[in-house]
Amino acid sequence: MNPARIVREEDFVGCSTGQFLEPLKALTMILTLPQSAADHVEALVVATGQGEEWRLTHAIRT
Numbered sequence: 001m002n003p004a005r006i007v008r009e010e011d012f013v014g015c016s017t018g019q020f021l022e023p024l025k026a027l028t029m030i031l032t033l034p035q036s037a038a039d040h041v042e043a044l045v046v047a048t049g050q051g052e053e054w055r056l057t058h059a060i061r062t
Contacts, residue, residue, distance in 0.1 A: 030045050
């Protein structure tokens with residue numbers, strides 16, 4: 001595993017709950033879009049991390 005991708009507890013010092021939850025909510029919305037939504041978009045965001053490059057490959061193929 002690439003250590004640069006690991007977020008440690010110390011990285012969140014001074015981060016409010018709201019600051020933490022906003023990107024988490026956005027990511028959740030992106031990952032839960034129905035497949036049919038892909039027919040109506042002009043761009044896609046592909047969230048990769050922790051060795052999940054397969055998401056990017058899948059997005060390129062579809």
